[in-house]
Amino acid sequence: MDQRTVAVADQLGKVYGTGQAAVTALAGVSAQFRQREFTAVMGPSGSGKSTFVHCLAGLDTPTSGKALIGGTDLGSLTEAGLTRLRREKIGFVFQSFNLLPTLTAWENIVLPLSLADKRPDSAWTKQVVDAVGLADRLTHRPSELSGGQQQRVACARALISRPDIVVADEPTGNLDSRTGAQILGLLQMCARHWGQTIVMVTHDPIAAGYADRVLFLADGRLVDEMAHPTPDRVLDRMRRFDAQAVR
Amino acid sequence: MLRMAVRSILANKTRFLLPTVAVMLGVAFVSGALLYGASVQASLDRVRPDFSVQVSPYTIDKPVPAELVGELRGVAGAGEVRPVADGRAFVVGKNGSLVGPPGLAGGVNFDAHLELVAGQAPKGAGEIAVDDWTAGRAGFKVGDQVRVVVDGNVRSVRLAGVFTVQDARVAQGGTLTAFDDATARALFAKTPDSYTAINLTAAPGTTDAALAANVRAVVSKDLTVDTAAEIRKPGADSKLTEILLVFAGVALFVSVFLVANTFTMLSAARAREHALLRAVGADRRYILRMVLAEALLLGVVATVLGYLLGIGGAASLDALFSVSDGPPIPLQVVGVWPVVAALGVGIGVTVVAAYVPARRAAAVPPIAALRTGLPPSGKSLRRRNVTGLVVALAGAAAVAGGAESADLIYLGAPLLLLGLIILTPLFSVWLTALLRRPMTRIAGVRGTLAVENTRRNPRRTGTTAGALMIGLSICAAVTVPIASVNAEDERRADTGDSADIRVTAIDFADIGAETVGKIAQVPGVQAVTPLTPVSIGVGRTWLDAAGVDTATIARFVSVKVKSGSLDGLANGIAVSAKEADVHKWTVGTSVAPGLPIVAIFDAAEGFRYDALVSASRAETGRQPSTVLVKAAQADSVRAGIQQALDNPTLVVQTRAEYIESVGTQLDLVLNILYALLSISVLIGALSVVNTMTISTLERTREIGLLRAVGLGRRQVGTILRLESVIIAVLGAVAGLLAGCVVGAVAVAGQGGIPVVLPWGRLGLFVVVTAAIGILAALWPARRAARIPILTAIQSDTE
Numbered sequence A: 001m002d003q004r005t006v007a008v009a010d011q012l013g014k015v016y017g018t019g020q021a022a023v024t025a026l027a028g029v030s031a032q033f034r035q036r037e038f039t040a041v042m043g044p045s046g047s048g049k050s051t052f053v054h055c056l057a058g059l060d061t062p063t064s065g066k067a068l069i070g071g072t073d074l075g076s077l078t079e080a081g082l083t084r085l086r087r088e089k090i091g092f093v094f095q096s097f098n099l100l101p102t103l104t105a106w107e108n109i110v111l112p113l114s115l116a117d118k119r120p121d122s123a124w125t126k127q128v129v130d131a132v133g134l135a136d137r138l139t140h141r142p143s144e145l146s147g148g149q150q151q152r153v154a155c156a157r158a159l160i161s162r163p164d165i166v167v168a169d170e171p172t173g174n175l176d177s178r179t180g181a182q183i184l185g186l187l188q189m190c191a192r193h194w195g196q197t198i199v200m201v202t203h204d205p206i207a208a209g210y211a212d213r214v215l216f217l218a219d220g221r222l223v224d225e226m227a228h229p230t231p232d233r234v235l236d237r238m239r240r241f242d243a244q245a246v247r
Numbered sequence B: 001m002l003r004m005a006v007r008s009i010l011a012n013k014t015r016f017l018l019p020t021v022a023v024m025l026g027v028a029f030v031s032g033a034l035l036y037g038a039s040v041q042a043s044l045d046r047v048r049p050d051f052s053v054q055v056s057p058y059t060i061d062k063p064v065p066a067e068l069v070g071e072l073r074g075v076a077g078a079g080e081v082r083p084v085a086d087g088r089a090f091v092v093g094k095n096g097s098l099v100g101p102p103g104l105a106g107g108v109n110f111d112a113h114l115e116l117v118a119g120q121a122p123k124g125a126g127e128i129a130v131d132d133w134t135a136g137r138a139g140f141k142v143g144d145q146v147r148v149v150v151d152g153n154v155r156s157v158r159l160a161g162v163f164t165v166q167d168a169r170v171a172q173g174g175t176l177t178a179f180d181d182a183t184a185r186a187l188f189a190k191t192p193d194s195y196t197a198i199n200l201t202a203a204p205g206t207t208d209a210a211l212a213a214n215v216r217a218v219v220s221k222d223l224t225v226d227t228a229a230e231i232r233k234p235g236a237d238s239k240l241t242e243i244l245l246v247f248a249g250v251a252l253f254v255s256v257f258l259v260a261n262t263f264t265m266l267s268a269a270r271a272r273e274h275a276l277l278r279a280v281g282a283d284r285r286y287i288l289r290m291v292l293a294e295a296l297l298l299g300v301v302a303t304v305l306g307y308l309l310g311i312g313g314a315a316s317l318d319a320l321f322s323v324s325d326g327p328p329i330p331l332q333v334v335g336v337w338p339v340v341a342a343l344g345v346g347i348g349v350t351v352v353a354a355y356v357p358a359r360r361a362a363a364v365p366p367i368a369a370l371r372t373g374l375p376p377s378g379k380s381l382r383r384r385n386v387t388g389l390v391v392a393l394a395g396a397a398a399v400a401g402g403a404e405s406a407d408l409i410y411l412g413a414p415l416l417l418l419g420l421i422i423l424t425p426l427f428s429v430w431l432t433a434l435l436r437r438p439m440t441r442i443a444g445v446r447g448t449l450a451v452e453n454t455r456r457n458p459r460r461t462g463t464t465a466g467a468l469m470i471g472l473s474i475c476a477a478v479t480v481p482i483a484s485v486n487a488e489d490e491r492r493a494d495t496g497d498s499a500d501i502r503v504t505a506i507d508f509a510d511i512g513a514e515t516v517g518k519i520a521q522v523p524g525v526q527a528v529t530p531l532t533p534v535s536i537g538v539g540r541t542w543l544d545a546a547g548v549d550t551a552t553i554a555r556f557v558s559v560k561v562k563s564g565s566l567d568g569l570a571n572g573i574a575v576s577a578k579e580a581d582v583h584k585w586t587v588g589t590s591v592a593p594g595l596p597i598v599a600i601f602d603a604a605e606g607f608r609y610d611a612l613v614s615a616s617r618a619e620t621g622r623q624p625s626t627v628l629v630k631a632a633q634a635d636s637v638r639a640g641i642q643q644a645l646d647n648p649t650l651v652v653q654t655r656a657e658y659i660e661s662v663g664t665q666l667d668l669v670l671n672i673l674y675a676l677l678s679i680s681v682l683i684g685a686l687s688v689v690n691t692m693t694i695s696t697l698e699r700t701r702e703i704g705l706l707r708a709v710g711l712g713r714r715q716v717g718t719i720l721r722l723e724s725v726i727i728a729v730l731g732a733v734a735g736l737l738a739g740c741v742v743g744a745v746a747v748a749g750q751g752g753i754p755v756v757l758p759w760g761r762l763g764l765f766v767v768v769t770a771a772i773g774i775l776a777a778l779w780p781a782r783r784a785a786r787i788p789i790l791t792a793i794q795s796d797t798e
């Protein structure tokens, strides 16, 4: 199977502040993300996971190295170019506050298209809406939806523009395990059946078990990579981190 | 507590900036008006009457005989006895226009109390002296030929001297022209051997009252004797101050909204902070006092700044309104009353406006500290809507009653406005419900977001729009009557005559006796007649007759002669059919001794005299109110007449010009009102800026999210602009509607004048408010667009 590379992190580095107060959040992380690949990013708190995915997705600018999406170097883009890239090539799911409270679920889902003044492709839209299972809730406002439903709306929004890559930063962090499982199953399905590339930050070994591979970050560095993870192996790997950290 | 308030204000500088500016503007308005008024009054108080007792006629048509002067010199206790002949004399500047305001142009006989500073006392009819301020500003030098207008006639005279004087007219920017005694008497007194008044000073040891009693014993009953204290001191024209204060009140009222809105928004943002304080043991009173302390501090800062601005305002008022171009008025910088008023108003407005939000803040339960997510949504609007509806209906009923009794309008208009202000949240809900679809169609999801944002908090939107509404409703409420009156005037400008050119005098001036003769000489003039009001006593009533040139009048007044003929008018009178009916007159009846009716006519509509007689029947000294001219080439002849008269106190207008000037007479008033209201509208605009700034702060995270999913920086601005335009236009429409209703009822109450709605101006107001909306979003949009996406998403706003 041809697995085209859709996103590349090339020696991504990020330093906050200068001089004495400088904090190195990322110290040169390189990785490639291929089509239909579901990648989990793990690591202790403060290891730079969020910073990594934010830089990869053009929400933050790295202080060294570069990020490429669909062959485009994000650093070469203007503000308008970046905005367009975010709209068309990248889908986001955050941990919380994913939706605009004033818009209905449907309006939230098609927001990236509306912002580009595009009409939704009805076949694809139906497919996405059916997949997230919210067909009967589309006219509701976020305040009338449960946390899990809100996250599903957010996922649908991330998928609606058929982006090159979907970036999710702890999408199940605020959910109970059953609701979280629905979201994770949804993401896995998108990758397996629709060929969607997904990068997901998580703390949960069970969540990581849904992914095709796991990247482990520590102190801003890529310290390990695991293919075909299972929750047990991930947990095991993380125990070793903790042991190292204690030592 | 105060330290905490200071810290809180410093931490929320952006949020407190605009309310401070608003209150500051209001305070500046109040203190500026009061300081200016006090300064003018002080400068007038400095002009002390230079006499102890004045003898003057009871009615202006009686002379003060000259021989009385000698008699009075002999009265016990009389010091100096000074006869006065004064009246109106206009000074024409080198550029051909009047020097000083026409209402304050005085003429007087020269005597020793005018202190010469250059040249000599005027001698003979060909010389004058003027006050030094007038000479200075007009650029006159001793020896110059100067033109003055007295009794409507222009005379060219030599400036013999310049004097200095303490005179109320001069202090207010008027002019004082002195003639020699005989000339002044000839010009101003009833008869050449009389004066208009005699001033006496009391000899040392005699009181004013004693002298007055002594004088009363010798003068005739036609004359009144008053002490200086009894003669009303010239009061400064307090009208300007009063008007300014009214508009300052409006501006302050608008500020209340801005301040209240700020504290409400701030309380919402700090609800958790307050709840935490409550949770650790602070009681309600503590929170209330904390918020009020902030308000107090804000009020003090705004008052101090406003007072300083008010001093600047008062200093420039003189120039701004060209109230007077008199000698510079020394500006009073502190006055007890202005300081007290500024403090009371500045601090009062702020604390009162902050009270309700402060109480609401204090009511936050401690448990709210533990709540996450959205703050509790506002209370239902039902109670507010019912209250608003009741108040608005009561107001509307009173306004409607105003059509019968005008006084009710003063009660009804504010009530109606208040009711509508209470109802603005409801209007905002309605309007935005209507707007959602069209806005979405026009601006896509950006339109939807803009509309939804204004719907989020109808109270806030309502209060913001309410601030704009007040200024605009008053704009409409004054514009409608003035437009109606102007339109009516224009319609009535048809004065029932067919003159091509009309000559009239400006206020306070007269058309001189020579005028008609001079006009007749101008080439191209076909016929001239004066219209001199003549009152003819008929039994116990009076007949308003026009004194005219009997030979030419038939060419000017398109009267339908019903019986008789105008040919014999020189020796008789023509009366209107209406009067003839009332008195049962026929041709030949003598209306008064030696005044037989020669004709009975039906006057054209608009001709406001009941009868026509020869101008020679007018009492001596009675001036024409208008001179009518017939000419084929009206425009060139008008220029010719202007040149021939060369008198800046006379207005020469062609028929078209006259009609136009009548239709725009009140425009100046309207423009001044607009200028005064602009401060209130400005504060209303600031209120929109304020709300937009605070709402965007609250929505930082949402804006971040939007940007993350692909909203461009500029589009952030589009959404905010649409939002603020919606709020502004909501205020404009509600305000203009209310104002038009009040204005229309006021017009209807006057009876007879049809209501004219000035659509052009109303449309302009809406456009201006829309522009205000766009401008108001400028700064908030810039700020919002500049925040980096990640910072925005991670911020802890709602």
Ligand SMILES: Nc1ncnc2c1ncn2[C@@H]1O[C@H](COP(=O)(O)OP(=O)(O)OP(=O)(O)O)[C@@H](O)[C@H]1O
Residues within 6 Å of the ligand: A016, A017, A023, A024, A025, A043, A044, A045, A046, A047, A048, A049, A050, A051, A052
């Ligand atoms: N804006 C910032 N300014 C300074 N330092 C920052 C900033 N953002 C992050 N950091 C630092 O960079 C490092 C990496 O942060 P990051 O948010 O990427 O960690 P993370 O792995 O996502 O942690 P968590 O699991 O808690 O979300 C941390 O040490 C953090 O303190």
Ligand SMILES: [Mg+2]
Residues within 6 Å of the ligand: A049, A050, A051
């Ligand atoms: Mg993180």
